[in-house]
Amino acid sequence: MLNKIYLALLAVAVLVMAFFTYYCWSWLQSIGVPRDTAANYEYFAELSWFFLWISAPVLLVIGNVILWISRHAWAMWVAAAYFAVFVLLKGFWLDPSFAVFRRSSGLPEDSFTLGPFAAVVLCFVAAGIVFFDQFIISRFVEKMHPARPKLHEEVPAAEND
Numbered sequence: 001m002l003n004k005i006y007l008a009l010l011a012v013a014v015l016v017m018a019f020f021t022y023y024c025w026s027w028l029q030s031i032g033v034p035r036d037t038a039a040n041y042e043y044f045a046e047l048s049w050f051f052l053w054i055s056a057p058v059l060l061v062i063g064n065v066i067l068w069i070s071r072h073a074w075a076m077w078v079a080a081a082y083f084a085v086f087v088l089l090k091g092f093w094l095d096p097s098f099a100v101f102r103r104s105s106g107l108p109e110d111s112f113t114l115g116p117f118a119a120v121v122l123c124f125v126a127a128g129i130v131f132f133d134q135f136i137i138s139r140f141v142e143k144m145h146p147a148r149p150k151l152h153e154e155v156p157a158a159e160n161d
Contacts, residue, residue: 006062006075010082013055017086020048021094028097034105041098045090056083060130064137071141073134080130084123091119 027041056079063075095113102109114122 002062002066002069003075006059006066009055009062010059010078013051013059013082016051017048017055017082020044020051021086021089024048024094025097028094028101034101034107038098038102038105038107041101045094045098048086048090052083052086056126060133064133067134067137068141071138073138076130076134080126083126087114087119087122087126090114091116091122 024041024044027037027044030037030040059079059082060076063073063077063079066075067073091114095115099109099113101107
């Protein structure tokens with residue numbers, strides 16, 4: 001049941017982030033006033049960052065629960081992949097497109113943009129966090145629920161010399 005809840009939340013998070021990503025890109029295709037276009041792009045880009053920074057940890061926490069209960073870490077790594085995909089989309093596609101839009105419109109470059117190098121570094125940091133989180137949770141599970149000893153230990157038959 002918990003796996004289904006996780007997958008439903010993941011689907012909702014992916015759909016919302018896909019909407020924000022598309023909507024930000026569609027603002028860059030606008031033929032309106034460049035200042036208004038840039039302001040609307042920045043507003044929705046910040047909103048998407050906020051949603052990503054909330055949804056990825058929520059998915060990671062549910063992944064921790066799945067790891068605790070079922071001893072499978074797949075959900076934690078799916079949360080990391082979700083985070084990485086949208087960070088890389090922003091770093092390699094949206095922010096460079098926004099920089100080109102500002103230059104072509106003659107707007108000043110006064111806002112922060114995530115570059116490709118920073119996006120890759122952020123993905124590695126997120127993967128490191130997930131790795132150490134998985135390590136810590138796995139150790140806690142082993143301490144809380146140690147493996148049960150076998151009642152009848154099989155003794156290997158003695159070899160005849």
